[in-house]
Amino acid sequence: MEHYKVGEIAEKIGVNVETLRYYEKIKIMPKPKRKESRYRFYDELDLRRLLFIKRAKELGFTLKEIKELLNLKIESTATCGDIKHLAEHKLTDIEERIKDLKNIKNVLIKLINQCVCEEVSTEECPILEVIEQKII
Amino acid sequence: MEHYKVGEIAEKIGVNVETLRYYEKIKIMPKPKRKESRYRFYDELDLRRLLFIKRAKELGFTLKEIKELLNLKIESTATCGDIKHLAEHKLTDIEERIKDLKNIKNVLIKLINQCVCEEVSTEECPILEVIEQKII
DNA sequence: ATAATATCAGTAGTATAGTACGGAGTCAAG
DNA sequence: CTTGACTCCGTACTATACTACTGATATTAT
Structure with missing residues (x-):
């Protein structure tokens, strides 16, 4: 499993470091693991989540809506139809x-x-x- | 010449009183005259300016752009072509x-x-x- | 005259999506 | 081992367009 420091993943995604901290603050990104140095360390899952956010943003979803999408995604009771509703809306x-x-x-x-x-x-x-x- | 108190003109235009104070603060509206009571008093010119702002907003101009339009309007050196440029932009x-x-x-x-x-x-x-x- | 409503000024808060800053700690290269 | 780059956290600031709140006056209605 690959690991990225905040600056590395920021560059990979094409956002700046502050944005990642902001995403953490508004809870659209989970708190990442930390090294002993207290530095954030991100993995592939985080990377995929960030790419998802980026693409959903390109589709005109707001961060709030993207958060909803992501929450539906992990809610086991949510159906694909729920997602479809959001997209239709x-x-x-x-x-x-x-x-x-x-x-x-x-x-x-x-x-x-x-x-x-x-x-x-x-x-x-x-x-x-x-x-x-x-x-x- | 008609006169309006802040609440009256606000209702006439369909915005709320705070918005008028805000427009004054950002200097898109001039400081209105005051009565002895220190109450704002607006006249027909103010009313027309506010209607202009409202309509320009409906056309998708931002308050900043509307301010520019209004400034060009009173600048005697500005031409109709200057206005056209803003509209084209x-x-x-x-x-x-x-x-x-x-x-x-x-x-x-x-x-x-x-x-x-x-x-x-x-x-x-x-x-x-x-x-x-x-x-x- | 009294009560209700309107207005005053200044400050703070809302929403959205970040960006900037400062002082301290950490890491990597020479 | 020092220097520079990176990261930490918290806070404040940006832009846009307002909205809300407070405590003090002023006006209006009964």
Whole structure:
């Protein structure tokens, strides 16, 4: 079994050491074993857990949600369906965010297209006018 | 000219009183006039500024960016083109976020579709397996 | 006049996800 | 054996956008 000091595993994962201590503090990572020196020592399991966290983060899960996923994972009563629920919930969440952003995008495009004036003062800027009066 | 006490204007805008004090503190709102009682008194200009802030927030601008917009607005040397730049910047920003979210969405959909197992334990959950091994 | 409501200022706390710092102890290389 | 790099812990700070709380005034309603 491989062992890593905090700096080693941090580099392997691509986060910084403080982040690992932070993860420990918020209990998304378990307390690692220690050497006599009191230095943290991480093993392969920790490495896999950290990679899981990293990937789940890339999927838009928050640390809190990732903690839930990890807890379900070790709860023997939890089913794969429980995990699916969390994923589905996250999906609607993300779809909602995409929808909102698309609306915002469309309004911004309209605003920008109304503006053809490089040299006009902000007094007459159609963008500002629109924001002010919410014409759109 | 209409006048509003802090609670009145807060209700009109739909934010709470503390938020107004906060906006004052971060200097996105100017210090309002005071009555002899030291109570804040807001006028139509303040109301319009607050509505502007609210709408710009709905367009995805941060308070910091809104402050910039408002500052450009009063800078007599600023042009409408300067405003356009900010809007364009925000647009690419938002497009980027949409792109990222769409990627996440696709991965989540794939994950969810792989899972047909309501009663299977988390030991064999394909979602977790995929996150763990990043097969996708 | 009294009670209820509003406002005041300043400070602290919330959530999210970390980052920075400082002084002390430990490890590895020359 | 000393120097530099690494790690320890606790605390404080960052950014964003607020929200909550306290004890003292002020205003409004009955």
